[in-house]
Amino acid sequence: MTKLSVIIITFNEERNIGRCLQSVKEIADEIIVVDSFSTDETQNICEQFGAKFISEKWRGYSAQKNFANSLASNNWILSIDADEAISEELKNSIKKWKSQGTPQFARFNRLTNYCGQWIKHCGWYPDTKLRIFHKNQAQWSGEVHEKLKFNEPQQIAFLKGDLLHFSYYSIDEHVAQTNKFSSLAAQQLFISGRHIPFIKALLNPPTIFLRKYIINGGFLDGYYGYVICRLAALQTFLKYFKAWQMQKERKKENKS
Structure with a gap:
């Protein structure tokens, strides 16, 4: 029988963490929670489930994981x-x-709940995630939508069943996260040193919206499908516009 450590990072997750821990307690041989100094009941809830709770300052998504x-x-x-x-x-x-x-590395589909509705389109499902891996053969990389990088090629099994994702409880939360993620993505784009033409901020967002809403069937998810696709387009606009602004400021500094 392969032993499995369940790893979770948290910050003020009292409304979610109990549901998460309840779902994994039958399959976990060990649960480790690394928390960025939550100020709510996250720690108490984790300790009730017998999780090992470690407080650690925030290092960034990949580094923390x-x-x-x-x-x-x-x-x-x-x-x-x-x-x-x-x-x-x-x-x-x-x-x-x-x-x-x-045992092999394993992936499975993720199904997202948005403001109480399960989203089956918009490019959000099936949102296949690779989440079971050997700790010495893979590391997380990237600061926005981090991904696993392998030390060497791996055989990957596909497991039936969904990973349930309770993403946003309100549109306000989604808007705030859109602003946050666009800033992180813009910073990465700027650091890469690539030229960022302003035209990308104009042309890429409508392309994103049409792909998600029409091609990926976002219209089938009703009102929330429209909101999701519009905010995806907005995040794309903000990413390129913010990166373009950073690039513009750098050019001014170099001239002065």
């Missing part, structure tokens, strides 16, 4: 966010995975 992975006492890790939960079908699939003699 890699630090948390280093604390695992088992080689195999299930990385899950506090606002996610394992469905019953996926839980059963992971139990079968644990019983295999030769």
Whole structure:
């Protein structure tokens, strides 16, 4: 039986973390929560579930997750966010995975709940995620929508069942996150040194909207599908506009 460490990073997740921990307690041989000094009830809830709770200053998404992975006492890790939960079908699939003699990296689909509605289109489903991996053979990379990088090619199993993602409880939350993520993405784009023409801020957003709303069927998700696609376009606009502004300011500094 393969032992599995469940790794979670948190900050003020009292409304989500209990649901997350409840969903993984049957499959976890160890639960490690690395928290960025929450001021709510996150720690108390985690301790009620018997999780190892470590407070650590924020390092960035990938660095924080890699630090948390280093604390695992088992080689195999299930990385899950506090606002996610394992469905019953996926839980059963992971139990079968644990019983295999030769475990593999594993991925599965993620289904997102947006303001109380499950989103099946907009490019949000199936949102396949690779979340089970060997801690010595992969590391997180990137600051916006971080991804796993492998030390060498891996065989990857697909597990049945959905990872349930409880994303935004209100549109206000989504708007705030759109601004935050666009700033992080703009900073990365600026640091890359690539030329950022202003035309990208004008042309890319409508392309994003049409792809998500028409091609990916966002219109089938009703009102919230429209909101999701519009905010995706807005985030694209803000990313390029903010990066263009940074580039413009750098040119001014170089001239002075």
